[in-house]
Amino acid sequence: xxxxxxxxxxxxxxxxxxxxxxxxxxxxxxxxxxxxxxxxxxxxxxxxxxxxxxxxxxxxxxxxxxxxxxxxxxxxxxxxxxxxxxxxxxxxxx
Amino acid sequence: xxxxxxxxxxxxxxxxxxxxxxxxxxxxxxxxxxxxxxxxxxxxxxxxxxxxxxxxxxxxxxxxxxxxxxxxxxxxxxxxxxxxxxxxxxxxxxxxxxxxxxxxxxxxxxxxxxxxxxxxxxxxxxxxxxxxxxxxxxxxxxxxxxxxxxxxxxxxxxxxxxxxxxxxxxxxxxxxxxxxxxxxxxxxxxxxxxxxxxxxxxx
Numbered sequence: 160x161x162x163x164x165x166x167x168x169x170x171x172x173x174x175x176x177x178x179x180x181x182x183x184x185x186x187x188x189x190x191x192x193x194x195x196x197x198x199x200x201x202x203x204x205x206x207x208x209x210x211x212x213x214x215x216x217x218x219x220x221x222x223x224x225x226x227x228x229x230x231x232x233x234x235x236x237x238x239x240x241x242x243x244x245x246x247x248x249x250x251x252x253x
Numbered sequence: 254x255x256x257x258x259x260x261x262x263x264x265x266x267x268x269x270x271x272x273x274x275x276x277x278x279x280x281x282x283x284x285x286x287x288x289x290x291x292x293x294x295x296x297x298x299x300x301x302x303x304x305x306x307x308x309x310x311x312x313x314x315x316x317x318x319x320x321x322x323x324x325x326x327x328x329x330x331x332x333x334x335x336x337x338x339x340x341x342x343x344x345x346x347x348x349x350x351x352x353x354x355x356x357x358x359x360x361x362x363x364x365x366x367x368x369x370x371x372x373x374x375x376x377x378x379x380x381x382x383x384x385x386x387x388x389x390x391x392x393x394x395x396x397x398x399x400x401x402x403x404x405x406x407x408x409x410x411x412x413x414x415x416x417x418x419x420x421x422x423x424x425x426x427x428x429x430x431x432x433x434x435x436x437x438x439x440x441x442x443x444x445x446x447x448x449x450x451x452x453x454x455x456x
Binding site: 169170171174175178179181182183184185186187189190193194195243244247250251 | 259261262263264265267268270271272274275276278339340341342343345346
């Protein structure tokens, strides 16, 4: 029986964001934008969706006079990612 | 990235690509902290040696306090530059914790040496070389492992030589343990970044 894929993670950009954050302690918005190749607007929307779901923490601060957005995966986000990978495995091994 | 329905293989490809991207995160001038503390120790050791030979007064030993002063100023300057870093890895945190522990231990041993007669140069060179070996193991950077191990072995010379020459040996240990691998780390990280930029510019 196939496991249901988490619809929140089964999106190209959101999955890319979570996959990136799972390997890092924290990452700046600019870094995520560079790595995913997404537009700032789209990235902001997807980050907000992940934050609302409790999968990532978003810390807004200043580096000197420049505003800075840092993202960090939460324990809930790690569990969701692991469940998603398990679900994907069940499809691959069919 | 466009919004589209993904197959399971595409999902895995994205996961794999992003994890690889995160792993390929190379820091510019990766050996800078090692070099700052290494040069701070060597410069101070040479000054102490000259003071010991030409002045010979006991107060010269307070000159060791120059190391944390230069080291801390250098670290603060590097930290300020590092604020431009866009990402923090788990490895960064592990290395920070290693050096907080070894730094505090080194400070405590140094303070103890003003109260009790202990072979402080031996203990400090052992601690710092061991810190370098650990840093090398966790970052999988072999020059740190090799040079740190040589440093651990050379530090036993500080038990045999107890006169002014022990200060020069101490400086030599830091040259082997911190300066050589520090410069190698800078060269390797900068070459990797250069290569990465060339590849990215071709894409």
